[in-house]
Amino acid sequence: KMLSTKGNKPAGIVIHHTATYNLNSTVNYFKKNVVDVQFVLGHDGKIIQMVPCNKTAAHAGKSEWNGKKWLNNSYIGIEVVNIGWLKKKGNKFYDGYKRLWKGEVRERKAEGFKYWEPFTAAQEKELLELCVWLVKEYDIPIENIAAHFEVSPGRKNDPAGGLSMSFDQFRNSVRSRVFQT
Template identity: 30%
Template sequence: MKILNHLLYANDGKQVSYRATPNRGSKYSPTYLVMHYTAATKAAGSIAWFLKPEAKASAHLVIDKDGTITQFAPFNVVTWHAGVSQWNGLNGLNSYSIGIELVNGGKLIKQGGKWVCPVDKESVPDNDVIIAKHKNETVENAWHEYSEKQLAVAIEVATLLVKTYALKDVVGHEDIAPFRKSDPGPAFPMGSFKSKAMGRKDETLDLYKTSTEVNIRKGAGTQFETVTKMLPANTKVTILKREGTWSFVEVLDTVHGLNDIEGWISAKYLVK
């Protein structure tokens, strides 16, 4: 892929589908990349919505489950994807970020024995659903999984955007508007996605695995609450920092239906 004049071109050299949204601002220099889900299972509805002035919403890209990309504005033009938001001392992330929407039903509900997207009422097969607790919530819910092709294309695009615009970070809508939004949700592997997009090499990771079942806690000590149920033996983690005999880790495996768990583990239970 490549970017020419702030427009995206696919690996075949052709420009990706471009549908100019009326919901856009002025030119700007982006600093961050914000990931979203569409909260719908089909791309067509989101594309049509972004083309309506009354929507007052848009994004730079929509990436479908099969990896198909639609662009709505040049990357140096503000789109309206973030809403009321804050991050790292900045207010209103529309003016500072590129927005990517991944076609995904988000949080699902059970109707008639089937998992259903509450927005477009489409059913989602059981094998495309995970049960997980959102990091900003206290109970488990059903979430629509992202496809491997969709994630692979999104990583490729994100990596290109980070390089082209020297972006400082990749964040979720749930990070910049935690009291309003839950996307891209626990089905999205933000930790590994961010690492790849920002160019962190596997060989630079301080990789370990758990030697036995072990608790992962909210602080460096047994007095702190656990983040989730015990991690199984041989769970892969990377150490991000150390404090005494404790290590703050990112869990690289999906455990108990959760992606990108972070917390503190006693170092004596970690082995190479």
């Protein structure tokens, strides 16, 4: 049984990275476990909706943003398939599971780490489009779009360095698309 969000209208959006490798295994994991989210976004830009936008999903945990606490009840969660932070040892990179990383690496100091798997161009494009649509569809204030590290500071670091821009720049990109004439 899914709980409805207060008033059945989402108040905001929290963006995460999955710390996983691919869309299918992520979706299967979420289906089998307590974690769930409204949307999961694959490397190729494919979006899977797992929970209706007016239903509560367990994605933000202990969180607070713009005066609201425990955002699961009122914020839409978007998980971007991405391994997240990477550690450099010598000239090699390793993910959080201590596996050798052979993919692209973005160097950007953010949330205590210096190296990250970058979001793909398709992920950034579709994430922007999805956020623009959600803002328009549910009249969500732009300032209520947040990164998981912003709503759970000191506890979470996602999606910090995955985006090619800061989170303020991402919000500004959404704003400019929403208010285009």
